[in-house]
Amino acid sequence: MSHLGQGMSETANVEPIGKREKTKVANRQAILVAARQVFAELGYEAATVRDIIRGTELASGTFYNYFKSKEEVFDALADDGARRFRPILRMARENAKSFEDYLHSAFVAYMHFIVQDNQLEGRPIQERRPHIIRMDTPEMTAVYQEVRQSLEDAIAHGDAPRVDADYLACACIGIAQEVGSAMLRRSPPDIDAAADFATGLILKGLVGAPRQG
Amino acid sequence: MSHLGQGMSETANVEPIGKREKTKVANRQAILVAARQVFAELGYEAATVRDIIRGTELASGTFYNYFKSKEEVFDALADDGARRFRPILRMARENAKSFEDYLHSAFVAYMHFIVQDNQLEGRPIQERRPHIIRMDTPEMTAVYQEVRQSLEDAIAHGDAPRVDADYLACACIGIAQEVGSAMLRRSPPDIDAAADFATGLILKGLVGAPRQG
DNA sequence: TCACAAAAGTGACGAAACGTCAATTTGCAT
């Protein structure tokens, strides 16, 4: 591998990645970006594969080299979201000083994440389609597993009572999603307030949730 | 109205409802039933309007007299579900002896409801599509309002601390949905265990949730 | 009872979107 590119006259191949793969990821990304835009503008149902591909430099046939359908594109978008969120969640876990701290920072991280994610959409942020599609992509399952593992660890360490970790993980996720959505509907969204509420509710229930209606 | 049908030879028009309206609701219902079946068998994405109408005695054009698209059919299915659930929830509220009782019976009612609802689908219950689509139909919003109202009442009566009722309602709904889904994945689904978990979590947080991993 | 108007159903048709594929272009290695 020491003589790579030695006889070439004008190739500037310093990177370990070939152009082949580079355009491949670029095209995939272009499709995902265009799709996010189109879904935001037309709504998922009304959007067509052609609408998406029109948002790129690619030809219609090329779409099918990357995705089977617009459904698969949507899944990929969600999956990417989860993939971006996972390391954030992991950091929250590793940096946490206590169980309460972990919970709170995880909720803050999630709330922060969805606020950012919803800001970058096309203009009509508020007139979002009423449909919220949630699904189980590999990365989303991984997020669930990570949450559950953290909770099981906390239980094992005696930081939390011996409750059903599966149900508890689901409850945390459900609270994050629903309270998160409610937070987004308010302006401005108060990340800390939402995270405080969720953390207090999990830790002490109604008694522990922040006051003020 | 005392001489209704007096001169007729073979009409048995005792009902106050005309045939017009009767076939109308029957057709609508037929479409919904067929749609539920088709969505379960093919998945929402793969299903076409023609697939749905093929499950009825109606012609393709007739579909559009009732719904604008398959999306609208899906919404109607969800809306009907919420409409069926609402009186159940109301009864839980009216019969409740205490706030704890209300919460618990509401969770039981929800868990019971989704177990029933998911039993009546076509054969492939387990191989359900990974997509779970949730949306805000009028009836669903009404359910949310009802939950929130109950919680606000409880707060006003001093049965619950003065927390953010909107967030609390969302949290309850999120927990119900996610823990409910997790319950459905288990066999057999234990309605009481799931409801106990949710109730305990809301009331006292982790401390109040039932033990046993 | 009958005729007639309004309402609902029907299915064929043009338009739109889909997914494929043979031809072409691009990237990589010899």
Added chain:
DNA sequence: ATGCAAATTGACGTTTCGTCACTTTTGTGA
């Protein structure tokens, strides 16, 4: 440079869509 494999392209046949002129059904009042 040259050849091969991989990727792109867009035209094409297919499928689904949504409409609409026409038929059938229902309600009504003479």
